[in-house]
Amino acid sequence: MTPRKPTLHDVAAAAGVSIAAVSFALRDKPGVSPETKERVLAVARELGYTVNLPARSLRTARYGAIGLYLPPGTTRLPYYTEFAFGAVDAADRLGLSVILLPHRDPADASPPTASVDGYVVVDATTEDAGIRGILDTGRPVVSGEHVVGADERVSGSVVYDHISATTRLLDHFAAAGARRIAAVLPPDGAAWSEEVARGYADWIARHDGVAITRRIPFVPRPDDVTAAVDDVLANEDVDALVVFPSGSAAPALASAARAGRRVGDDLLLAAYVDEPSHALLTPTVTSFDLEPRDVGAACVALLVEAGDADGPADRVRITQPRLVVRGSSARER
């Protein structure tokens, strides 16, 4: 019923050559005459031959697979899904598979079991047992953003220039007339927290302004945002506000409305990380498109180069977030 999948032997027999010749022909290696190669390829196509990857892996000790580790607990953020598919598509173009790795509970110190040639991780910290396990495999690892606590242990990273981005955003506010700009920041400890905090502080210092900041969790509940924004609006004389953590835009808008502020007019607002909802809120919310697909693809590219001889030219690739200006920061007339 099921005619066994054709193997190199079948192709070799059908083409009247040795399996070695077939193997070479299929992989476009020198040592076979153009005519034989042509014939072998024709026969292979006709028989529907495809390589048996386990067999190849066994021989070459390469797996044709990349392990992808997304941060635990944040699976609702669309950023990571986009990132994942950027990586998957890039890997596919290189003939590689992407294995989605499970999150390990902190007690579990066992090494990751999947057979992969290297890893791509995002927003990683060594607090995470899964990340430690990955670093301990000794295989190449490329990270999206820096790895907090072990940046020298990865083969490469694709990072955002958050300082420049923050600067551009504040310049944009200033150009729209903002004079007193507050920032609702994530807590220290995450890779980008410190960069954006520094970007903000430096910009304020350069412009002889007053730093007005509040801290809320990395993934805040609406109440956290509301409390911080209410506090800023009640106690500080601000005409612009940046909320950095994800999911902050909607509660911030609500707070502004309650405080009687007209967002986009007497209060300029921006979120940092773009989310689909930003285009749906009223007013629409200015934020940075981090182009996660491109970054995911870049991580895969860097990983593959790291596996190649003598590594890539650059260990760190820097990406500029793209500012998407929307109604919340576009002062009316």
Added chain:
Amino acid sequence: MTPRKPTLHDVAAAAGVSIAAVSFALRDKPGVSPETKERVLAVARELGYTVNLPARSLRTARYGAIGLYLPPGTTRLPYYTEFAFGAVDAADRLGLSVILLPHRDPADASPPTASVDGYVVVDATTEDAGIRGILDTGRPVVSGEHVVGADERVSGSVVYDHISATTRLLDHFAAAGARRIAAVLPPDGAAWSEEVARGYADWIARHDGVAITRRIPFVPRPDDVTAAVDDVLANEDVDALVVFPSGSAAPALASAARAGRRVGDDLLLAAYVDEPSHALLTPTVTSFDLEPRDVGAACVALLVEAGDADGPADRVRITQPRLVVRGSSARER
């Protein structure tokens, strides 16, 4: 420098037995005495032995991997990410890996190349070249939701009871006093579209009501939602509204506000698919938690059973969405 990874041979030599004995001992197969087994296991642990998966795959023709195919173009919906990790965690507990499959462009008719024992697909239609390729492999396929156009070709499915869910939602509205309930539906063609449309129509008929419906795209732009909801509110005398497609809640709330309706009071509103934003909007929005993690895990379980001898007891598993009542449908006082 790198002490080659230990193999069966190494363990066998260190334990003073044959590789066959080691192989049997490690897989807990009969034919080795308890003492030898104990010793072998100890040596294996000490040497840090792990099986070489390609070698095992080569011999057994099993890959220890599952291919996961998420619908293209909807990668921003958190549902699928949750689903994916439900599948990954379930697979991990069974010692399996999950390979995230790339989306194929329609022209590409080549079979999927990844080596997997079976596939999990979600919200699939045979319009999708990727799905056709997967079905053509002849390997077991389990689908989350029915596969439009090829439901008999899959080994199993985990589906929601959308009719019962829709009924429960409308009952909830009625209990809160709603008399004229409108529905903004997705277009026909998707698996659940027809079920929810039927659930709505049947319920209305049973209650001698008037069906008031509009159709918008499966993944609507805010404008689509706004237009439909504005139209309903302007031209129909409704006191409750269900918006089914994802991402509809926020624009629907905005429309209601513009029409001068107080949502949760003189207009009851519910979305169908729960999203994180529903807990953040004002008012918060009632919707169904589809528990995607559980469904992803169930798909993997069903796939593994399908691979076993004589298949699973049931080909189709039915799940009840969990209604999460929030402010938008909880009439004040």
Added chain:
DNA sequence: CGCGGCAGTACCGGATGTTAT
């Protein structure tokens, strides 16, 4: 004698049927 083109073959690491003890 050198060289291109190809056949022959020794692995890669584990699973399993067969043969000793």
Added chain:
DNA sequence: AATAACATCCGGTACTGCCGC
């Protein structure tokens, strides 16, 4: 009748060497 050693095989890869010109 139980255990364990031995031999094969899974499908490729890559090295060695033979052949003819």
